[in-house]
Amino acid sequence: xxxxxxxxxxxxxxxxxxxxxxxxxxxxxxxxxxxxxxxxxxxxxxxxxxxxxxxxxxxxxxxxxxxxxxxxxxxxxxxxxxxxxxxxxxxxxxxxxxxxxxxxxxxxxxxxxx
Amino acid sequence: xxxxxxxxxxxxxxxxxxxxxxxxxxxxxxxxxxxxxxxxxxxxxxxxxxxxxxxxxxxxxxxxxxxxxxxxxxxxxxxxxxxxxxxxxxxxxxxxxxxxxxxxxxxxxxxxxxxxxxxxxxxxxxxxxxxxxxxxxxxxxxxxxxxxxxxx
Numbered sequence: 001x002x003x004x005x006x007x008x009x010x011x012x013x014x015x016x017x018x019x020x021x022x023x024x025x026x027x028x029x030x031x032x033x034x035x036x037x038x039x040x041x042x043x044x045x046x047x048x049x050x051x052x053x054x055x056x057x058x059x060x061x062x063x064x065x066x067x068x069x070x071x072x073x074x075x076x077x078x079x080x081x082x083x084x085x086x087x088x089x090x091x092x093x094x095x096x097x098x099x100x101x102x103x104x105x106x107x108x109x110x111x112x113x114x
Numbered sequence: 115x116x117x118x119x120x121x122x123x124x125x126x127x128x129x130x131x132x133x134x135x136x137x138x139x140x141x142x143x144x145x146x147x148x149x150x151x152x153x154x155x156x157x158x159x160x161x162x163x164x165x166x167x168x169x170x171x172x173x174x175x176x177x178x179x180x181x182x183x184x185x186x187x188x189x190x191x192x193x194x195x196x197x198x199x200x201x202x203x204x205x206x207x208x209x210x211x212x213x214x215x216x217x218x219x220x221x222x223x224x225x226x227x228x229x230x231x232x233x234x235x236x237x238x239x240x241x242x243x244x245x246x247x248x249x250x251x252x253x254x255x256x257x258x259x260x261x262x263x264x265x266x
Binding site for chain 1: 145147148151152155156161165166168169170171172174176177180
């Protein structure tokens with residue numbers, strides 16, 4: 001069973017090379033707008049990953065440049081972000097791709113009796 | 115004990131401040147205050163200040179190395195402008211060179227050039243062709259003289 005790229009079905013997977021931090025941020029923002037500290041806490045609870053603040057801001061800048069997230073008006077010194085419509089679509093495409101790979105991997109493990 | 119804690123906190127804050135100063139100014143203007151506050155919150159939660167400073171240092175390196183879209187756009191605009199200038203200059207040179215060359219070869223009067231041509235080398239293929247259309251023969255002779263100078 002071959003696991004090929006099926007990018008043509010729902011657009012290209014722009015998050016394929018965006019890195020884990022970007023995907024985790026998008027997953028977190030899919031649950032609602034958040035600022036930096038709330039994002040770090042949510043991702044820690046969600047995936048058990050502690051994002052460094054430098055990594056966080058780098059990923060936020062990259063995602064904003066790609067138009068996948070957008071900043072909301074600042075609250076005091078905190079800048080909340082929210083996921084955009086293209087961001088949600090890109091996340092859906094990426095999660096579908098990961099799901100296919102995951103299903104294929106489980107099936108192979110099952111067939112191989114490992 | 116309190117003094118030691120305060121000194122440690124001050125040292126951690128200084129370390130983070132130094133790391134944040136490594137970011138480009140545009141980044142500091144946008145995220146600087148929030149990043150300092152975030153670092154303070156993380157340190158309060160028990161994160162080691164050194165790892166936070168290191169994370170910011172790595173982020174600053176990435177921020178300097180990542181090309182800004184504006185910079186990329188301005189580079190493309192500059193390249194386009196330079197290409198247009200080059201094209202304009204070369205087109206200008208071409209248009210200015212052709213009439214000048216033609217004029218330089220047709221400077222001597224028609225009779226003078228004809229007599230020189232017949233005296234020097236009476237080659238039939240270089241002689242002006244008679245105007246069969248009936249139009250004025252002046253420009254035709256000039257062009258042929260120029261052609262003659264170049265080809266012979």
